[in-house]
Amino acid sequence: MTAVTTDPADAAAKLRSVTTDTTREATRSDQDADELRGALVEQIIVQREEQGFVLSREVEAALRTVPRHLFAPGVPLETAYANHSIVTKRSERGGPLSSVSAPSIQAMMLGQLQVEPGQRVLEIGSGGYNAALLRELVGPEGSVTTLDIDQEIADRALSCLAAAGYRDVRVLCANGEFGAAEYGPFERIIVTVGTWGIPSAWVEQLVEGGRMVVPLWIKGLGRSWALERRNGYLIGGDPRTCGFVPMQGVDKNRSRSVSLHGGQVNFWAGEQQADATALSEALSMARVEAWSGVTVRDGEKILGNLDLWLARLPEFWLLSAKQDAVDRGLVSPDWPMATPALIDRGGSLAYQPKLRPMNADKTIRELGVYAHGPHAAEVAERFVEQIRIWDRDHRHGPGPRLTVHPAGTPDADLPAGLVIDKRHTRMMVSWPEHVE
Ligand SMILES: C[S@@+](CC[C@H](N)C(=O)[O-])C[C@H]1O[C@@H](n2cnc3c(N)ncnc32)[C@H](O)[C@@H]1O
Structure with a gap:
């Protein structure tokens, strides 16, 4: 130094x-x-x-x-x-x-x-x-x-x-x-560069009861988290959407990506195997739509955590598409840069399209899913079911909690949820229940 x-x-x-x-x-x-x-x-x-x-x-x-x-x-x-x-x-x-x-x-x-x-x-x-x-x-x-x-x-x-x-x-x-x-x-420690994990030095150099703010990518989703050190580990939440230049020299996530149609449509941040040929074939099949009954009013800012909720699923991916692919109707994602998607093992896929207007002045809109492939109806239903659970149990709740434990902490000592293992630490995203 x-x-x-x-x-x-x-x-x-x-x-x-x-x-x-x-x-x-x-x-x-x-x-x-x-x-x-x-x-x-x-x-x-x-x-x-x-x-x-x-x-x-x-x-x-x-x-x-x-x-x-x-x-x-x-x-x-x-x-x-x-x-x-x-x-x-x-x-x-x-x-x-x-x-x-x-x-x-x-x-x-x-x-x-x-x-x-x-x-x-x-x-x-x-x-x-x-x-x-x-x-x-x-x-x-x-x-x-x-x-x-x-x-x-x-x-x-x-x-x-x-x-x-x-x-x-x-x-x-x-x-x-x-x-x-x-x-x-x-x-206090504030990290102003995007990272995939929390090195143990940061935990060790934070006093007990101290606070750390860190922009983390979890399954491709960039959020700034606020964490406190308690009994030697970190716990916190309040994830806020942000974008940062990536940290140099740290262990990146080993996520997968799949490109279709010469890079016009991309699935990224996935964990399971996905076959480009099967996905291209799926996309050429008729679209199945499923609507969740979950609606959003104009100006509501509470959808920010739905993608993190979906990211718990092993079949979670992010979909990005070039404008040309959208114009040609290949895909119609809600947000062309990073729309939540699911890919099942049989090569069927589902993703979030733009919300559907429910009234004449379009101030109320419904969340739904577009799906393609041999099992499109099943994967679409699984996706909308997750939207409904999120709406019922977490939309108005405290949101996700992140805990950071030393590497080697046994599974039995971790709360239930999504575990992300890094070189020095095990990160855990859990969803405390919403109590009225
Ligand atoms: C977004 S800038 C910081 C912005 C700054 N805090 C400000 O006042 O606006 C991110 C910085 O992180 C630095 N950086 C990248 N990897 C790093 C690493 N492993 N250790 C320390 N700095 C790093 C980059 O060189 C870059 O200058």
């Missing part, structure tokens, strides 16, 4: 070279930045109301204070204060390797993290901006350590932090898989 040693004065000078250098212009752009920052916070407040995440007074104050544009040098002010991520480094093939995350996602995750003044916080994945927000939240008695696997990104984070006046954030270049033991333990 290397602490980044860039001199903050050099860092500020570097940044000045890409920002405006006349006093009059600087003053005007400072005012513009303040206004844009205020408008961004108002947008996040609206989003919080729509999506129901916690935005404490302290997080709101931090968002109003930290000059986000100084963490995106060379980027137009409007872009720096738009509510989306800013890619700061790409791979040779053009994929994003690093970004300053979207501010509403950062606000949502900070709400999950519940930082208190005086705490020691570790951030895994650096951009500088989120570390500055954390610095505001922990106050003068607390400390923030942020680390990144990429030296260039760590250097960049340090220079931006210095330019914005946050000289006391510790910036390290290290593989986040191992945390930062020499500066721990931490009361």
